[in-house]
Amino acid sequence: MRPTPGPGPGPRAPQAVLAAVLAAVLVLASALLSGCARPAGSVAPGAGPGEAAAQSARSAKGQTHTAQPYRHWGLTAPLPAPPSPPARRLRLPGGTPLPVVHRVPTRDKVVFLTYDDGAEKDPRFVDMVRELRLPVSMFLTDSVVGPGYGHFARLRSVGASLQNHTLDHAALRGLPYGGQRAEICGQQNKLRARFGIRPRLFRPPYGTYDSTTLRAAADCGITAVVLWRAAMEGDGGLTYAHGPGRLRAGDIVSVPSGEPAGLTLKERTTRLLREVQGRGLTVGRLEDYI
Numbered sequence: 001m002r003p004t005p006g007p008g009p010g011p012r013a014p015q016a017v018l019a020a021v022l023a024a025v026l027v028l029a030s031a032l033l034s035g036c037a038r039p040a041g042s043v044a045p046g047a048g049p050g051e052a053a054a055q056s057a058r059s060a061k062g063q064t065h066t067a068q069p070y071r072h073w074g075l076t077a078p079l080p081a082p083p084s085p086p087a088r089r090l091r092l093p094g095g096t097p098l099p100v101v102h103r104v105p106t107r108d109k110v111v112f113l114t115y116d117d118g119a120e121k122d123p124r125f126v127d128m129v130r131e132l133r134l135p136v137s138m139f140l141t142d143s144v145v146g147p148g149y150g151h152f153a154r155l156r157s158v159g160a161s162l163q164n165h166t167l168d169h170a171a172l173r174g175l176p177y178g179g180q181r182a183e184i185c186g187q188q189n190k191l192r193a194r195f196g197i198r199p200r201l202f203r204p205p206y207g208t209y210d211s212t213t214l215r216a217a218a219d220c221g222i223t224a225v226v227l228w229r230a231a232m233e234g235d236g237g238l239t240y241a242h243g244p245g246r247l248r249a250g251d252i253v254s255v256p257s258g259e260p261a262g263l264t265l266k267e268r269t270t271r272l273l274r275e276v277q278g279r280g281l282t283v284g285r286l287e288d289y290i
């Protein structure tokens with residue numbers, strides 16, 4: 001809507017023309033505000049995925065930054081949509097009693113973004129996940145999340161999945177069965193009480209585990225232990241546990257909690273996405289594959 005100066009379509013008093021122009025400016029301003037200055041984390045905590053999708057569909061109409069959200073989040077190109085996931089989840093090698101996965105055996109040009117602990121609760125990260133439709137997996141530790149579960153309810157409502165990373169972030173290897181089971185089943189119970197979910201995936205703190213961990217995790221309803229091949233450091237650089245020093249199809253990337261003075265989760269995610277794009281890859285949903 002662009003007000004044109006000069007003779008209008010009919011005889012109108014100058015005040016009426018002025019009022020019309022002002023009204024048009026106000027409409028334009030409110031349209032811009034709803035697109036660019038949306039309050040952080042504005043999806044209501046109780047909103048389900050349907051409502052989140054409806055909100056992004058509504059805001060995608062005719063607003064520059066939501067039409068091209070990648071620019072808003074520091075990317076120079078849109079993130080390609082991931083290929084259709086496998087019809088059924090992959091049969092993983094090994095696995096007695098549980099498979100332990102460092103990377104996903106797929107040729108699909110996808111990597112998987114996993115976030116650990118749940119220390120950072122930046123509402124802009126919720127916006128980023130929503131606008132870029134990032135299928136991220138959050139491995140949560142109860143004692144780290146503390147009273148901050150509402151943030152993860154918002155993340156879940158915009159498409160993130162929530163998985164198990166123990167009650168108290170204990171290094172499990174060597175602990176007796178009872179202690180390991182309490183750490184894992186205890187967090188299953190917390191997540192079920194908070195969100196009504198039964199996580200299938202478990203990441204042991206520090207990536208350290210033993211055969212007792214696998215037995216306890218299986219007994220708590222876990223179907224796979226998820227480690228990683230690539231990890232993001234506090235400065236935004238990636239390190240690789242083994243194999244080539246670059247991202248490949250099927251890689252699982254771990255993004256631990258950062259230092260308080262370091263890059264924010266949003267900034268580290270932007271760096272990670274640039275690296276993903278630079279390798280001709282995109283982000284897949286881990287739970288579709290394992």
Ligand SMILES: [Zn+2]
Pocket residue numbers: 116117165169205206
């Ligand atoms: Zn951790």
